[in-house]
Amino acid sequence: MSGAVGGGPGRGPWDAIVCGAGVAGLATARALDLAGLRVLLLEKQRVPVPIAKGEVLQPSSVRILREWGVMPLLLRRGAVPLGQLMIRDADGRRLMLFDYRTMPGEDRQLFSLDYPEILAALRESLGERVECWPGALVEGLIRDGGRVSGVRVARQGRERELTAPLVVAADGRSSKLRRDAGIGTTSAEYxxxxxxxxxxxxxxxxxxxxxxxxxxxxxxxxxxxxxxxxxxxxxxxxxxxxxxxxxxxxxxxxxxxxxxxxxxxxxxxxxxxxxxxxxxxxNLWRFTADVLAVPGLALVGEAAHCVHPMAAQGMNTAIADAEALAACLTGRGFAAGASTATVDRALEAYAAQRVGWVRHMDRMSHDATRMITQLSRSGQAIGRRVLRRMDGNPRLRYQATYNMAGLGIRPFTALDRLHQLGLPDPRARRVPDWA
Incomplete structure (x- = not known):
């Protein structure tokens, strides 16, 4: 496909336009490609900018990337397998162990790899249905009535209007498309x-x-x-x-x-x-968008949510966003040439499905960050006490690891919080009943 679309409101040759080619955008392009959709992937940078971010893949993402055929590409680039996340004191003594090897399922490891290499593996995995435009600056949304129907793009000295039934905002924390759609956030800087x-x-x-x-x-x-x-x-x-x-x-x-x-x-x-x-x-920020989708537009990755990197959830939640969006589209019967009404029903399902998960990851990341980054003596003493109590309680340690691995939502109850502070736990030596 040439991808050259005129300035009129007609439908372009793509089923989806994905704006942003970071992990969120590339993962979304891969997921939609596997669903049989024609995708245009837009990225303002001609060459990826090296940055220290998104280098640890949780087991939940390893499972998705394995199913997408991306894991062999990551391993070929030297992805390092890691079996655990350990919290230690300044001298290196153990405070708490998150042992991923105890988790259920086939994928019981973390992997670390440079962010540019993860991007390269995802790009390599894209099929012929994905057309990539580097150096394309997305300037804003196009609307047909109250519905998002495409984007305005500047590329190679030309301005174009590109249309598709679905637009995906994967343009990062300061998302221009999120703002243009009128979707708010309540941001907090750490x-x-x-x-x-x-x-x-x-x-x-x-x-x-x-x-x-x-x-x-x-x-x-x-x-x-x-x-x-x-x-x-x-x-x-x-x-x-x-x-x-x-x-x-x-x-x-x-x-x-x-x-x-x-x-x-x-x-x-x-x-x-x-x-x-x-x-x-x-700089470190925390937010969740007020909504994750509006008619014609879905938010994924940091356009939709941003967390502190301490718990290594940002990139992993973005990959899960991409999988969920593709599943909702195919589950509502969206295939090449499907109607916009079908897209919008799928977007409603995506927003409803993801909001609980995203807010769970936000709370978990923030709670973990607050415990680890405290500078007051009292805050540090309480944090270390909680970590040691959890480390000595196999049930709570398993539950915390399960949540950190992204395998599900199992929040701690008020009683669990008391056990973390020292209340005796008669179930401490048992794996949780739900496991």
Whole structure:
């Protein structure tokens, strides 16, 4: 297909236009492609920008990507299998273990891989029904009455109007399409930031995602291909202000304080200091869109929801969005050439199905973040107490791991919360009844 559509309101040659080619957009294109739909994938960047994000795949995503035929492509690129997420104190002593090897089903591992490599694997998996336009800037929505019917796009010096029965907003946290559709959010910025480092020459990294609790907050580490490690460190918003030599001096001083406050990371001192130039400073947000779909338009990924990266749920929830959207479309009989009424019924089902899951992931990620990133002495003491109590309670530990793996929604009850604080639990040694 040429993809050249005129400026009129007529229907284009695609069943869906997906706006954004991050993980959410690529996953949606793959899911719709497998459903037999013709997809146009638009991306404003001509070449993906390397960024430290979305590098850990939860078992729920591994299952989806395996079924889509993407996992072999990820493994070919060196995806690293990880069996557990461990929370440790600053000296490396265990506070709580999330052991994915105890989970049900075929997929009982995490995998870590660089974000650009995950994007490349998803792009490689796309079939002939997907047409990709890099360098296409989506400027806004087209409406037919009260329904979204397409998008206005600037590409190669031309403005075009592209139409399809379905438009998917996968254009990220500051989604232009979400705003243009009048869909609101209640955003909250976290009071800290994360510094990310790509550390090379670390061949003996443990096969786990490790979270260290320190007096200065979160330190999160996991291995990447090529004997490398990703390290995230919580910092105050003003920690590294300054320019030139002043900023470099602040960074060197901060690095010294990090190693002094996290003895478990001291063996990495030489490699960490050598990697200071790889740093990225990340702002952190939390929100869920007021609705996940309106007639003709679906939101997926960070256009629909944004969580703190501590619990590694953002990319994984986006992949689940894509699977659910495709399932709702095919379940309502949407095939190539189907009516817009069929699309809108499917979008209603998608929004109803996903809203509970998205809000669950938001609460779980926020609760975990609040526990791990506390800086007050009382908050840190309570957080460590809860983690140790849960670690000593196999029932609660299994339930927490199940939720973290994205396998289902099993929130803790008020009684469970009391057990986390120390109330004796007669069921502690049993796997939950629902498991």
């Amino acid at each position: 009071g800290h930031r994360l510094l990310s480092f790509d550390i090379d020459g670390v061949p003996a990294a443990a096969p786990e995602v490790t979270t260290y609790l320190t007096g200065e907050g979160l330190r999160l580490a996991y291995p990447l291909p090529g004997a490398r490690m990703r390290l995230y460190a919580q910092v105050r918003p003003d920690a590294l202000r300054g320019t030139g030599p002043e900023r470099q001096a602040r960074l060197e001083g901060w690095c010294h304080e990090l190693l002094a406050g996290t003895p478990a990371l001291r063996p990495l001192e030489e490699r960490l200091r050598a990697s200071l130039g790889s740093r990225q400073l990340l």
